[in-house]
Amino acid sequence: MSLADAAGTLLAIIARLITGAQGHWKGCPPMAEQRIYFANHQSHLDWVLIWAALPHDLRAGTRPIAARDYWTSSRFKQWLTTEVFHAVYVSRQRTDDQDPLEPLVEALQGGDSLVIFPEGTRSNKSEPQAFKSGLYHLAEQFPGVRLIPTWIDNVQRVMPKGEVVPVPILCTVTFGAPLSLLDGEDKRAFLDRARAAVLALRPPAP
Amino acid sequence: MTVWMDPREMGVDQQVGLLFVLLFGVLLLATAAATLLSLRRGTDSADPRHARLLSDLRDLWVGALVFWVAWVSGPLGATLAFGVFSFLSLREFITLAHTRRSDHRSLILAFFIVLPLQYLLVGSRSFDLFTVFIPVYVFLAIPVISALAGDPERFLERNAKIQWGIMVCVFGLSHAPALLLLEFEQYEGRGAFLVFFLVVVAATAQIAQELMSRWLRRRPVARHIDRSFSYRAWLAGALAAALLGALLFWITPFEAPQAMAMAFIAAGAGTLGEFVMKALKKDAGVHYWGNRASITGAVGLLDRVAPLCFAAPVFFHSVRWYFQLSG
Numbered sequence: 164m165s166l167a168d169a170a171g172t173l174l175a176i177i178a179r180l181i182t183g184a185q186g187h188w189k190g191c192p193p194m195a196e197q198r199i200y201f202a203n204h205q206s207h208l209d210w211v212l213i214w215a216a217l218p219h220d221l222r223a224g225t226r227p228i229a230a231r232d233y234w235t236s237s238r239f240k241q242w243l244t245t246e247v248f249h250a251v252y253v254s255r256q257r258t259d260d261q262d263p264l265e266p267l268v269e270a271l272q273g274g275d276s277l278v279i280f281p282e283g284t285r286s287n288k289s290e291p292q293a294f295k296s297g298l299y300h301l302a303e304q305f306p307g308v309r310l311i312p313t314w315i316d317n318v319q320r321v322m323p324k325g326e327v328v329p330v331p332i333l334c335t336v337t338f339g340a341p342l343s344l345l346d347g348e349d350k351r352a353f354l355d356r357a358r359a360a361v362l363a364l365r366p367p368a369p
Numbered sequence: 370m371t372v373w374m375d376p377r378e379m380g381v382d383q384q385v386g387l388l389f390v391l392l393f394g395v396l397l398l399a400t401a402a403a404t405l406l407s408l409r410r411g412t413d414s415a416d417p418r419h420a421r422l423l424s425d426l427r428d429l430w431v432g433a434l435v436f437w438v439a440w441v442s443g444p445l446g447a448t449l450a451f452g453v454f455s456f457l458s459l460r461e462f463i464t465l466a467h468t469r470r471s472d473h474r475s476l477i478l479a480f481f482i483v484l485p486l487q488y489l490l491v492g493s494r495s496f497d498l499f500t501v502f503i504p505v506y507v508f509l510a511i512p513v514i515s516a517l518a519g520d521p522e523r524f525l526e527r528n529a530k531i532q533w534g535i536m537v538c539v540f541g542l543s544h545a546p547a548l549l550l551l552e553f554e555q556y557e558g559r560g561a562f563l564v565f566f567l568v569v570v571a572a573t574a575q576i577a578q579e580l581m582s583r584w585l586r587r588r589p590v591a592r593h594i595d596r597s598f599s600y601r602a603w604l605a606g607a608l609a610a611a612l613l614g615a616l617l618f619w620i621t622p623f624e625a626p627q628a629m630a631m632a633f634i635a636a637g638a639g640t641l642g643e644f645v646m647k648a649l650k651k652d653a654g655v656h657y658w659g660n661r662a663s664i665t666g667a668v669g670l671l672d673r674v675a676p677l678c679f680a681a682p683v684f685f686h687s688v689r690w691y692f693q694l695s696g
């Protein structure tokens with residue numbers, strides 16, 4: 164076992180200890196097929212939680228998206244995202260000659276699964292913001308890849324924006340039934356439908 | 370090799386070992402009986418009472434195993450094991466307590482400073498500070514940290530919730546390893562018997578109360594909280610525990626009448642504690658802490674330790690009081 168593998172296992176154990184990181188596979192079983200998990204985004208921990216909720220075998224082939232300027236700014240951050248999580252880097256500065264989705268397209272062509280947060284940024288509202296169009300373009304280009312809506316519950320209580328130490332509170336990750344792009348479906352209609360599918364997985368308030 | 374010897378001539382370790390052999394033997398028999406029963410009834414075991422019995426048995430197994438591990442691993446292991454239980458049950462409690470964003474620092478204090486310190490105090494046998502640390506010092510520290518966060522909304526309610534959670538899950542539960550570590554003259558190394566005594570009488574009271582409420586069919590005192598709780602059923606449960614306590618006096622440092630009184634107090638406190646937890650759960654909108662419908666991922670640990678959380682402090686203080694009188 165390499166150092167990176169050990170660090171990954173340790174992180175998953177810590178995530179479980181703090182949050183339980185329970186995966187509820189409601190609409191699909193955990194399977195080794197190519198998937199894009201799209202989820203609500205409330206905290207830095209979101210990715211770690213999804214990753215810890217996945218069965219061990221699926222973790223290596225499931226990659227997060229990381230902002231290149233932030234996650235390569237120090238050697239530790241770079242090591243964490245490259246070696247432990249195998250992140251796909253995207254640049255936040257948009258240039259005219261480059262498609263921002265290109266790294267994601269490359270990863271999908273290589274057969275990997277992705278976890279994306281289509282809101283684009285973390286929100287501390289109870290409902291997710293409108294989805295950005297990246298998910299639509301990926302769905303259009305890769306009709307064979309399953310799109311899995313995912314709801315991460317309670318994580319904003321574990322580590323609200325601006326805090327660094329997590330508080331132990333139980334969280335769940337609910338995976339829903341796969342969604343696919345209908346023939347000739349409008350971009351906005353699809354994105355709204357995708358957002359509704361994520362929101363529908365939210366557990367009822369007690 | 371001696372196959373059988375008089376228990377009175379055994380060393381302490383052997384006596385405790387014998388206790389565990391008996392405990393696991395009884396559990397094994399009970400499980401075998403329950404399994405046979407379910408086989409005879411066929412697979413359509415939709416009977417909720419039978420399902421309840423099976424889940425109770427599983428709890429007993431878990432409890433017995435934890436108790437065994439705690440004893441085998443000595444003071445350090447016992448403290449660590451119960452520390453982990455405290456952590457997990459406080460996590461469950463806080464998950465359902467709906468804290469606000471500004472409670473973050475108070476919760477960090479509760480989980481990462483108060484909890485380890487309390488168990489450190491148990492492990493180092495600093496019992497004088499141990500009994501006042503949470504009710505006195507933490508009682509002040511939590512609202513101070515909370516006020517510093519600058520959010521006045523529902524201030525009392527939020528702090529009361531956190532303090533309550535700490536009292537039940539950390540303060541209450543930490544008294545179980547404290548019993549293991551109490552040392553009295555002529556009773557060294559037998560703390561395991563005290564914990565065993567406490568757990569057995571508390572469980573007996575629970576079972577007896579459940580059976581009596583079914584048999585008596587009294588009108589429930591507080592139907593919105595617990596349909597089966599009535600004064601008579603509670604008294605019957607505590608009396609059954611007292612009777613068993615008197616029969617078990619030889620494993621405790623007490624004489625039979627004192628053992629009976631101790632069992633009555635501890636078991637009565639335990640069943641009342643369980644009743645209080647039911648009210649709390651109704652308030653939080655769940656039937657038991659591990660309710661799957663609420664998808665909190667809770668495993669229901671709090672349900673299992675709740676009676677112990679309330680019974681252990683009462684029993685601990687009764688024991689200390691008794692020894693100061695007699696010692």
